[in-house]
Every structure is written in C-alpha cells, then in structure tokens.
Amino acid sequence: MGIRERLSGNEAIAYAMKQINPDVMGAFPITPSTEIPQYFSTYVDNGEVDTEFIPVESEHSAMSTCIGAQAAGVRAISATSSCGLVYMTEMLYVAASDRLPITLAVSTRALSGPININNDHSDAMGVRDAGWIQLFAETNQEAYDNYLQAMRIGEAVSLPVMICQDGFITSHAIENIELAEDDKVRKFVGEYHPDNALLGRENPMSVGAFGMPCYYMECKRQQAQAMIDAKEVIRRVGEEFGAMTGRSYGLIEKYRMDDAEEAVVIMGSSAGTAKAAVDELRAEGKKAGLVKIRSFRPFPAEELVEALKNVKAFAAMDKDDSFNAHCGPMFAEIAAALYAAGETAPKGINYIYGLGGRDVRLESIRRVYAELEQIAATGKTGETYRYLDVRE
Amino acid sequence: MKDMVEIRWHGRGGQGAKTASLLLADAAFNTGKYVQGFPEYGPERMGAPITAYDRISTERCTVHSNIYEPDYVVVVDETLLSSVDVTAGLKADGAIVINSTKKPEELRSRLKGYQGKVCTIDAGKISVETLGKNFPNTPMLGAIVKISGVVPEKEFIQDMEGSFRHKFASRHQVIEGNIKALIRSMEEVQVG
Numbered sequence: 286m287g288i289r290e291r292l293s294g295n296e297a298i299a300y301a302m303k304q305i306n307p308d309v310m311g312a313f314p315i316t317p318s319t320e321i322p323q324y325f326s327t328y329v330d331n332g333e334v335d336t337e338f339i340p341v342e343s344e345h346s347a348m349s350t351c352i353g354a355q356a357a358g359v360r361a362i363s364a365t366s367s368c369g370l371v372y373m374t375e376m377l378y379v380a381a382s383d384r385l386p387i388t389l390a391v392s393t394r395a396l397s398g399p400i401n402i403n404n405d406h407s408d409a410m411g412v413r414d415a416g417w418i419q420l421f422a423e424t425n426q427e428a429y430d431n432y433l434q435a436m437r438i439g440e441a442v443s444l445p446v447m448i449c450q451d452g453f454i455t456s457h458a459i460e461n462i463e464l465a466e467d468d469k470v471r472k473f474v475g476e477y478h479p480d481n482a483l484l485g486r487e488n489p490m491s492v493g494a495f496g497m498p499c500y501y502m503e504c505k506r507q508q509a510q511a512m513i514d515a516k517e518v519i520r521r522v523g524e525e526f527g528a529m530t531g532r533s534y535g536l537i538e539k540y541r542m543d544d545a546e547e548a549v550v551i552m553g554s555s556a557g558t559a560k561a562a563v564d565e566l567r568a569e570g571k572k573a574g575l576v577k578i579r580s581f582r583p584f585p586a587e588e589l590v591e592a593l594k595n596v597k598a599f600a601a602m603d604k605d606d607s608f609n610a611h612c613g614p615m616f617a618e619i620a621a622a623l624y625a626a627g628e629t630a631p632k633g634i635n636y637i638y639g640l641g642g643r644d645v646r647l648e649s650i651r652r653v654y655a656e657l658e659q660i661a662a663t664g665k666t667g668e669t670y671r672y673l674d675v676r677e
Numbered sequence: 678m679k680d681m682v683e684i685r686w687h688g689r690g691g692q693g694a695k696t697a698s699l700l701l702a703d704a705a706f707n708t709g710k711y712v713q714g715f716p717e718y719g720p721e722r723m724g725a726p727i728t729a730y731d732r733i734s735t736e737r738c739t740v741h742s743n744i745y746e747p748d749y750v751v752v753v754d755e756t757l758l759s760s761v762d763v764t765a766g767l768k769a770d771g772a773i774v775i776n777s778t779k780k781p782e783e784l785r786s787r788l789k790g791y792q793g794k795v796c797t798i799d800a801g802k803i804s805v806e807t808l809g810k811n812f813p814n815t816p817m818l819g820a821i822v823k824i825s826g827v828v829p830e831k832e833f834i835q836d837m838e839g840s841f842r843h844k845f846a847s848r849h850q851v852i853e854g855n856i857k858a859l860i861r862s863m864e865e866v867q868v869g
Contacts, residue, residue, distance in 0.1 A: 458715035
C-alpha cells in the first residue's frame with residue numbers, strides 16, 4: 286500500500302524528484318512551473334537530496350546545463366512552462382539528437398499573445414517535433430506516476446522525456462494522491478550507468494558532432510527508430526509500475542469504450558471532466574465513450590485506430606491551434622492514423638478548446654457529445670474545424 | 678454530509694481566502710475525504726477580487742473545472758457584494774457566509790433574492806481581538822466549517838492546532854490566537 290497524501294501537481298513532481306535524487310538540476314523559474322524548482326531547491330538546501338542545483342539565467346541555459354550534465358554521464362532534470370519551453374526549443378532538439386535521456390517537467394501554459402498565464406497545450410504542442418517523448422497527465426497522481434516512469438523509459442531508448450501536466454488546473458490544485466515508498470521508488474527507477482558518456486572512463490564518446498550530408502540522415506533514421514521502439518518500452522514500464530502500485534499505464538486509456546458509438550479523444554486534466562460527462566450520458570442510456578491520450582510522442586496511431594474503428598463519430602480535442610486554416614495537431618494525426626489503416630467509417634470532427642485557461646465545463650463536453658450524436662445519426666460531419674465555447 | 682460538497686470563496690487579494698480554502702481541504706482530507714482545493718489564477722494584485730474553490734467528496738471527483746453551482750459560498754470581504762455576483766448558482770438548500778458587522782436580515786436584500794440561509798460573522802472584530810490584526814480568513818474558516826458541517830467540529834479544531842503548530846512553530850501566541858479565532862467564530866456566526 287502506498288502513502289495517502291494530498292499534494293498539488295507541482296508538489297507531487299518535486300516529491301518524485303526528491304525520491305529519485307537525480308544528479309543535476311538546471312532551472313530557471315516561470316509560472317506555473319516555478320514551484321517545482323522552488324520546492325526541490327528546499328530539498329537540496331535541507332540535504333534531503335545531493336543533487337547539484339544549478340540556477341541559471343534563462344531556460345536556454347537550463348537545458349544547456351542538462352545537456353552538459355547528461356552527456357557527461359549523469360541524470361539531469363529541469364522544469365518549465367510556456368515561453369520558457371519555447372526559449373529552450375533550440376536546445377531541446379540538441380538534447381534529443383544527442384540521444385540524452387533528460388527529464389523535463391512541463392506545467393503547460395498558453396503562449397503570448399495576448400499575454401496569458403493560464404493553461405493550454407500550445408507550449409508542449411509547439412515542440413512536439415523536437416524528438417522528445419511526451420507524456421500527459423490528467424491528475425496530480427498521473428503527473429507523479431509518469432515522472433517515476435520517465436527515466437526508465439527515456440534511458441531504455443536514449444531519448445529525453447517531457448512529463449506534462451496542465452498548468453494551474455492540476456499543478457496548483459491540492460488533491461488526494463497515493464505516493465510510493467522511497468525504497469520502492471529507488472528500486473524501480475534504478476541507477477543510471479550509460480554505456481557511453483563524455484566523461485566515461487571505459488567508453489568515452491564525443492557528443493554534438495558535426496553531421497555531413499553523408500551521415501546526417503542516418504542519424505535521424507536512428508532517432509526515428511528510437512521513438513518507434515519507445516512505444517513498447519512505455520507499455521512495459523507502465524505494466525511494471527502497475528505491478529508495484531496497482532496503477533498500470535499504456536499509451537492510451539479507454540473509458541467506457543466497449544460498445545461506444547460516440548467518442549471524445551482528449552488529453553490532460555479535461556479528460557477527467559469528460560469522464561464525468563460520459564458517466565452522465567451513459568446513465569441516460571447513450572453510448573458515449575472516451576479515449577485519453579497519455580503518450581503524444583510516440584503517437585499511439587495503432588492503438589487509436591483500434592479504439593476508434595467501430596465508433597460512428599468521434600471528436601478530437603485540441604487544447605491549442607495549428608493556425609493552418611484546417612485543424613489542430615491531434616485531429617491531424619488521428620485522421621492520418623485512420624486513413625493509413627484503411628479505416629474510413631468513423632466520422633471525425635475537431636474542436637479547439639480551453640485556450641488560455643477558458644474553463645472546460647462538464648456542460649461544454651456534453652455539447653460535443655450532442656454534436657457527435659447528430660453526426661452519428663445523419664452521417665454528415667459539417668464543418669470539421671470547430672472552436673468550443675467561444676464568442677463570435 | 679452529502680456525497681459531494683462544493684464551496685466557493687470570494688475574497689480580495691491578500692486576505693487569505695486561498696489559504697483558507699486550502700486549509701479547509703487539508704482538514705477534510707484528514708477526516709478521510711477526497712478533496713480538491715484550488716484558486717482561480719490571474720494577475721495577482723493586492724485588493725483585487727479573487728475566487729477559490731473546495732470540492733469535498735466521499736469518492737474521487739474527476740471534474741477539473743471551476744464550481745458553478747456551489748453548496749456554500751464564503752464572502753471574506755463584504756464590499757464584494759456590490760461588485761461580484763456572489764450568489765450566482767448557489768443552491769437554495771445551501772448557505773452563504775459573509776464577513777460583516779451586520780445581521781443576516783440586513784444583508785439578504787443585497788443578495789438578488791437568494792432563498793437559502795444567509796449567515797454573518799464579524800470576522801474583522803474576532804481577528805483583531807484574538808490575533809491583534811485583521812486577518813479575516815481564520816474566522817471565516819471556522820464559520821464555514823460550523824455552517825457546512827463538512828468536518829466534525831472537534832476533529833477540526835484538533836487538526837488545525839496541529840497545522841498551526843507546524844506552521845508557526847516558534848510563535849506560540851499566533852497558534853493560540855488562531856485557535857481562539859476559530860472557536861469564537863463557530864460560536865458567534867449568526868444564521869438567518
């Protein structure tokens with residue numbers, strides 16, 4: 286049995302970091318993730334961890350610090366949000382292509398402008414092609430659990446991992462949580478001994494090499510393979526975590542999908558609100574179901590096709606916009622997955638929702654299901670690129 | 678208590694409404710409940726209206742939105758009555774607890790026809806007399822626990838004593854003053 290506690294999402298992440306006791310943290314504060322390095326620096330100060338805490342002057346430097354440390358052969362971590370993640374972007378690509386399994390906690394937040402500190406997924410979605418594994422959490426519990434699994438996953442495939450939770454909505458809300466005991470965590474996460482490292486005495490390696498056209502593409506192909514391989518690793522580690530805690534994880538979570546005719550595909554804290562909507566609709570005899578994406582990178586294409594192929598209509602919920610006059614990233618990738626698998630029966634629509642902290646209510650999600658029912662009944666999707674709860 | 682109780686706090690930046698909402702979540706957690714305690718965030722300015730929320734339930738609540746149909750509303754600053762729609766969505770079988778020197782019947786006319794219980798407590802006076810300063814959030818916390826019954830009163834006082842001891846370890850007077858403020862507000866809250 287774990288330890289019954291109540292913590293905010295940021296506290297939960299900082300606590301997971303303490304339990305793991307990583308080697309280096311490079312950090313620069315930004316709302317709403319500031320509390321993570323703040324709480325963690327207290328653990329450093331109290332001597333509860335022996336992490337080298339490196340306060341830097343920017344997020345670009347925070348990630349550079351992590352790259353240097355992880356390349357040298359130790360575990361490096363950081364935390365950020367919003368413009369901080371954008372400012373890190375150049376170095377995110379370097380971390381991933383140098384195959385350094387850094388872990389980065391992201392309390393997701395909108396991007397300017399207008400200037401806004403509240404939640405959406407624009408920051409994380411903006412770096413979705415940087416080569417990082419991206420796990421999203423619905424609750425403080427999942428943020429904590431994902432963090433404990435992140436190093437196992439990243440180190441197995443030599444890729445960095447972003448552990449995303451919704452800024453303020455879970456990062457600053459106190460909720461019940463079950464923590465794992467320190468000794469169990471340490472045993473589960475294990476020690477980090479990379480085969481090759483910049484400062485590895487046995488097998489030193491150079492990091493950040495120049496890649497001429499004759500080799501660059503081969504490097505990228507290997508990077509792509511690592512992301513493909515990550516799918517199986519995420520599943521395996523999620524099951525192993527379940528054996529330890531009773532909470533198992535895969536790439537997606539299906540909620541009341543067995544005979545579902547209308548489904549919402551969603552990510553992050555609003556999945557919980559949508560589950561409550563599904564429960565209401567089921568009580569009214571409607572065949573509503575939900576699919577929650579936990580791993581956006583790697584993208585669970587096969588799993589989503591399997592989950593959605595028998596529904597009549599689905600809505601992909603994007604908490605950001607691609608501004609491509611067409612659709613958000615989640616819808617684009619789900620549609621591509623279905624098309625590639627030859628599944629054309631389910632009718633799909635896309636909602637852009639919850640931007641800049643626009644509150645996502647149970648009623649909002651019910652309106653989405655009402656639209657899906659219409660589409661299921663008529664077979665007509667109408668406009669597929671829609672905004673939810675917006676004044677026009 | 679019902680399976681789920683939802684509470685909305687209205688205060689002004691700096692009055693401690695957020696802290697009080699988190700203390701209430703703490704106290705309910707300690708009696709075995711599932712809790713959510715969260716403020717609504719924006720540009721944080723001293724004196725600006727702020728809102729905070731508590732969900733207290735027997736099963737985990739998966740909803741992650743603000744609260745629109747609360748069982749109880751706590752108003753930490755009476756002046757908010759003229760600028761914020763404090764009874765919006767408030768259930769008729771619930772109650773509103775207002776920090777005021779007035780009697781409940783004097784305030785009812787300002788609550789847009791709200792039919793439920795109206796309660797008042799002079800949190801400023803209690804705070805000044807027990808803590809020496811105007812910190813209205815502790816008395817408001819005592820009053821809402823009394824009115825809502827979300828936490829058994831005796832357990833609540835014991836629990837808060839523990840929390841305050843932890844928070845103000847070296848400041849004995851502050852601990853005593855806060856406990857006195859809680860007990861007095863539970864006794865003095867007027868129900869109309």
